[in-house]
Amino acid sequence: xxxxxxxxxxxxxxxxxxxxxxxxxxxxxxxxxxxxxxxxxxxxxxxxxxxxxxxxxxxxxxxxxxxxxxxxxxxxxxxxxxxxxxxxxxxxxxxxxxxxxxxxxxxxxxxxxxxxxxxxxxxxxxxxxxxxxxxxxxxxxxxxxxxxxxxxxxxxxxxxxxxxxxxxxxxxxxxxxxxxxxxxxxxxxxxxxxxxxxxxxxxxxxxxxxxxxxxxxxxxxxxxxxxxxxxxxxxxxxxxxxxxxxxxxxxxxxxxxxxxxxxxxxxxxxxxxxxxxxxxxxxxxxxxxxxxxxxxxxxxxxxxxxxxxxxxxxxxxxxxxxxxxxxxxxxxx
Amino acid sequence: xxxxxxxxxxxxxxxxxxxxxxxxxxxxxxxxxxxxxxxxxxxxxxxxxxxxxxxxxxxxxxxxxxxxxxxxxxxxxxxxxxxxxxxxxxxxxxxxxxxxxxxxxxxxxxxxxxxxxxxxxxxxxxxxxxxxxxxxxxxxxxxxxxxxxxxxxxxxxxxxxxxxxxxxxxxxxxxxxxxxxxxxxxxxxxxxxxxxxxxxxxxxxxxxxxxxxxxxxxxxxxxxxxxxxxxxxxxxxxxxxxxxxxxxxxxxxxxxxxxxxxxxxxxxxxxxxxxxxxxxxxxxxxxxxx
Numbered sequence: 001x002x003x004x005x006x007x008x009x010x011x012x013x014x015x016x017x018x019x020x021x022x023x024x025x026x027x028x029x030x031x032x033x034x035x036x037x038x039x040x041x042x043x044x045x046x047x048x049x050x051x052x053x054x055x056x057x058x059x060x061x062x063x064x065x066x067x068x069x070x071x072x073x074x075x076x077x078x079x080x081x082x083x084x085x086x087x088x089x090x091x092x093x094x095x096x097x098x099x100x101x102x103x104x105x106x107x108x109x110x111x112x113x114x115x116x117x118x119x120x121x122x123x124x125x126x127x128x129x130x131x132x133x134x135x136x137x138x139x140x141x142x143x144x145x146x147x148x149x150x151x152x153x154x155x156x157x158x159x160x161x162x163x164x165x166x167x168x169x170x171x172x173x174x175x176x177x178x179x180x181x182x183x184x185x186x187x188x189x190x191x192x193x194x195x196x197x198x199x200x201x202x203x204x205x206x207x208x209x210x211x212x213x214x215x216x217x218x219x220x221x222x223x224x225x226x227x228x229x230x231x232x233x234x235x236x237x238x239x240x241x242x243x244x245x246x247x248x249x250x251x252x253x254x255x256x257x258x259x260x261x262x263x264x265x266x267x268x269x270x271x272x273x274x275x276x277x278x279x280x281x282x283x284x285x286x287x288x289x290x291x292x293x294x295x296x297x298x299x300x301x302x303x304x305x306x307x308x309x310x311x312x313x314x315x316x317x318x319x320x321x322x323x324x325x326x327x328x329x330x331x332x333x
Numbered sequence: 334x335x336x337x338x339x340x341x342x343x344x345x346x347x348x349x350x351x352x353x354x355x356x357x358x359x360x361x362x363x364x365x366x367x368x369x370x371x372x373x374x375x376x377x378x379x380x381x382x383x384x385x386x387x388x389x390x391x392x393x394x395x396x397x398x399x400x401x402x403x404x405x406x407x408x409x410x411x412x413x414x415x416x417x418x419x420x421x422x423x424x425x426x427x428x429x430x431x432x433x434x435x436x437x438x439x440x441x442x443x444x445x446x447x448x449x450x451x452x453x454x455x456x457x458x459x460x461x462x463x464x465x466x467x468x469x470x471x472x473x474x475x476x477x478x479x480x481x482x483x484x485x486x487x488x489x490x491x492x493x494x495x496x497x498x499x500x501x502x503x504x505x506x507x508x509x510x511x512x513x514x515x516x517x518x519x520x521x522x523x524x525x526x527x528x529x530x531x532x533x534x535x536x537x538x539x540x541x542x543x544x545x546x547x548x549x550x551x552x553x554x555x556x557x558x559x560x561x562x563x564x565x566x567x568x569x570x571x572x573x574x575x576x577x578x579x580x581x582x583x584x585x586x587x588x589x590x591x592x593x594x595x596x597x598x599x600x601x602x603x604x605x606x607x608x609x610x611x612x613x614x615x616x617x618x619x620x621x622x623x
Binding site (some may be wrong): 079098099147332 | 527536540
């Protein structure tokens, strides 16, 4: 069991309000990702759930019980920190066993649980090493192992992959995903990387300046962003926003069109533009163009598009994939 | 990057300072060794001659030597325990956020800047004096008999004075070590359910172990040669109750005017310091590795 609810949670440091009333419902077994630009309060929100910070007002409920006055250790949550926060002078074994030792478990129980966690995470050969003798990915696994042995109601991850290199990050992303499938435990994962959010989450919570901008499944957010912020944040490369006659004609203040939802022609189309740069990735080509009167455009074309800088092109959005926003940046349906 | 030529040039360029430092060390040492093998009393300066190891035999078989050795070890050991133990506590306190933190830290470090003779005088005349001292006044106001510190508890008094001087040093070094403890580790321990005491023993103490080692090593070097505090307060007495090895050497040289015996005592002190250093390095030195 591990459902987590937040009821109009607020947090202020001194006079500065960091979390402005967040309501959230995370169901048991769900993989929820908090995503947002740096400074949006996503880590603070996680720390409020963990109990490392006290809420200024509002309530945190775990399994329906208010835990606002319960200490972090008693909430039954386990956290994986950005810096891993391994105890440097303890062996991997003792790092993993520490929480159990503190809980006063019997030695043989500890031994069994540590061995099981180590086996799950491929750490069995490293149990007697010190953290400094491990690679970044192994340290990450130790940090996860330390969380697993506690059999928590929920796992909290605070940007756990940001210290890893790109290829390891992809690998660990898969491992954490598989871990979630195996354990079926609630997980809350904080990241600023929308790719991690899209690939891992059952539910994405997009945060903007201390408030929830939108909650939904990855594809809901991708297909129906409720405002300019979410539209611009989810999806890579970023959505193009277009003002002017073509948006007014469609009855919107601002048009949003994702780079992959356009047709490009060299002869005719809605928006004439000049290519500034074409990035060839093999599978795709990202084209950065300057639209006449509408500003920069990013286009994503499948395969190898034979476009060169300074070439004139014509861009036509696919009508079905156009997002319309009003003057306040809210979605119009 | 160092090529053959640059490393050769580097050697030539550092040579003057290395040679100077080497001479600085070796000349006094050689002279002390030389004097220690002479019959050389300033009271009998005509009669100087080679006596081999006689000075050593005399110094080592002097009944005062053994008590001086014990006194030295007691002094070093007690001050180490008090300053490191107290230093940890003070550092833990100073690590808490309080109003006027910087001023407080400055005040805590202040005793370290007071020169030993002055702090010994302050303790002797203002605090521990049985007639006019603060402690005597407190004792009398509570209706108790004032303690005659330097007469009845000479070694304890010296230990208190020296500890007072070295506590700030230990506190400051340990405070910086405490402050370098990763905030996320603190939180991880909190989530792992470590209470205050387990947190201190499992997380904090191992983290500052290296700093403690450094404090112990540095303090030992200086505590082996404590002199001014003893000279100013007890004069090594009563009897030889507070005479440590440096003070014994001083007595030989400048009260008995026996240069030969004092030199032998100096060499013995050097050897003793090295023995202590070897033991210390074996006990705490492995904390410095890795």
